[in-house]
Amino acid sequence: MNFYTILKTSINSLSTNKLRSGLTLLGIIIGILSVISLMGMGKGFEKSVTDTIESLGTNLIFISPSRDSRSGAQTIISLKDVQVLADERKNTSIKSVTPELIQMGKLNFGNNWKYTQVYGITQNYKDVRNLEMKYGSFLSDIHVENISEVAVLGFKAANELLGNRNPIGQYVKINGRSMMVIGVLKEKGGGFGGVSIDDRALIPVTTAHFRFSSNNTTPGTVNLNSIVVEAINSESVNKALLEATSVLRFNHKIGADEDDDFQILNQQDILETFQTITQGITIFLGAVAGISLLVGGIGVMNIMLVSVTERTREIGIRKSLGAKRKDILLQFVSESIVLSSLGGMVGIFLGWVSLYFIGQVKIGDDLFNTEFTLDIVLLSFGVSAITGLFFGIFPAVRASKLQPVDALRYQ
Template sequence: MNAYESLRTSISSLVSNKLRSFLTMLGIIIGVSAVVSMISLGTGVRTSIVDQIGSLGSNLLTVVGGTTRQRPGAPIMMRGMSNILKIEHFRDIQATSIPGVQSIIAESTLRKTVVYGRNNTSVSIVGTTANYPTVRNFSPSLGRFFSNYDYINLNNYAVIGDTVAIDLFGDINKAIGNRIRIGRVSFEVIGVMEKKSMGPQDLGNQIFVPLTTLQKRLTGSRYIQSITIQSDSSEDMDTISQSVEKFFLRKLGDIDRFTIMNQQDILDTINQVTGTITLFLGAITGISLLVGGIGIMNIMLVSVTERTREIGLRKAIGARPSDILFQFMVESSVLSCLGGVLGIIFGAIGARLIGNFTQWVTKVSLGSIVISFGVSLAVGLFFGILPARRASKLDPITALRYE
């Protein structure tokens, strides 16, 4: 019996018992659809997080004061972050020629109540430099960002987030040109930043002012919170990190007084963690595939019993044990493959529904489809071996006498 004839006979046998065949495939369908949905969810979440981090700038090294510490069972914390980095450190590293460095910014943040007329809101005031939009990939949608001239001359200019604009003015188009009060200091609004978020964090609830103005008019301090360095390419980041570490060792004298956070390291960690979670979700849902495989083996054993006389007749007219083995293996494979295809379809639909109803990001990848289909085929072959071997080893005389 050739492969085509075996396939035709197998399909005919399955079609003659439609309900039983469908119920047998149901375990595979549920298992594959669950695996596809969960892997799609994990992949989508990972892609979303990586994209959000990448949207805040690429190839970044961030230097902060202090170092990391972690107690057992407690989250990672920074110690000694304030009163370490100074504006002079920023100016010195700007003047230092480090190969591969594209741009450098400094940042210092405080929280203040901002007032316009009778409206007020509490926001983060970010003092930074004029090249912030380029490094952070975050630019005004209306008006402009303050210039290097404004930075040098300590101008009282403010670029506000879209959320702040709505809270204070009711409409982002009414913001530019008005004056707001930050603490006791008046600032002119010259721009409104584009709408942007970082996960649950709304980046529109910020106001950007020249760092020099913030230090002179609002804080009276020369300390800054962070220095961010953008490299030309990701390949240069390790070399630049080493140069930056040597620079701050010379300036601060102790490696525990500063921390260099590599954006690529953060992305690698996120990929590793989310990849592990995705694998765990896939493994848990994959247990249902095992249940589906047991169902296939059970129904194939029943089929062997029901078709004992048929098997005996085929052997009597010349069918070899390998022909019988092949036929039953084909039947179990058809069940698992068809269940796998339907499971992939329902899994993709399920992933889409999860995304629509929960606002979680899902992404059906080719890899998840190939893995799910391959596993379903392997399950069919594995659990079809025992029934197929039993059928192939039936004695034709005994089989023909079977009632």
């Protein structure tokens, strides 16, 4: 029996019982459909996160406080650290350094208000984060020195508060204190969960500390949430990381046998951390969907077992006509493979359709990102074919082992 005959025979026997084959198909279709849609959503999420992190700028190193290894108290990184890191004579791989002092703030303009993150920063922030101005100018080191009460607004924040007015020179209240708007950033987009620089307000780090911060600090130090260091190029990121580490250890007077009292990560580390999480989510979603595929597969096995019992006499006839074990085995296995591959193809198509519609759903201002990639298609098609093979083999072996005499006698 050649491949074509086997295939034709399979399709013939499946189509003689359309309702039953159809219901079995449905099980596989739903299984594949859920694998495709959940994996597609997971992958889409993975991609949004990666894009967002990459949009923050490249060649970056992030320094943040950690916990003291003995007391467990929160350690401190300060503006002083920023100054020593920025010393170009010592740190040849570091291009620029900027502090971040992050607070929640209420922005007011007339009747318009908005809760958002207020970032205390310096002039370098613009280059480090690859920001561009839409209107006006960015904060300068003079503003930082003078603790000026000025602000630069993100594109969306400016829009929501000021509408169509010329924003430059307007006074916006931040936590009750009037600040003059000196610039508005160009729209940057990105940001998952709706938190993007477009929503934020930027003010001088000194203003943030002395006018707003509630932190109890040693006099003369300005506590920061993080310091962002930009390396001169992507090759020197690791060298810059080593330089920054040793400068900070020296500055914090950490002994050779003591641990760092700060956390230092490069962008790659952060990306990898997030990718580990998002890939975990994708795999988890895939596994959940896999369960429904498993149920579908058991449906196939169930139907094939019924089919074997019901067609015992047919098996006897075929054996009397010279069919070998292998022929009967192949026939039943191919029936279940045809069933599950067909289900797989329909499921893939419906999965594609469902991802299209999921992709139209708005999350904040962005569309939900979904991915319909070849590897997902191949994976699900492979899984459905293997499901057919795996769950088809048991009934098929059972069929092939029937003795012709017994099979012919079966009523």
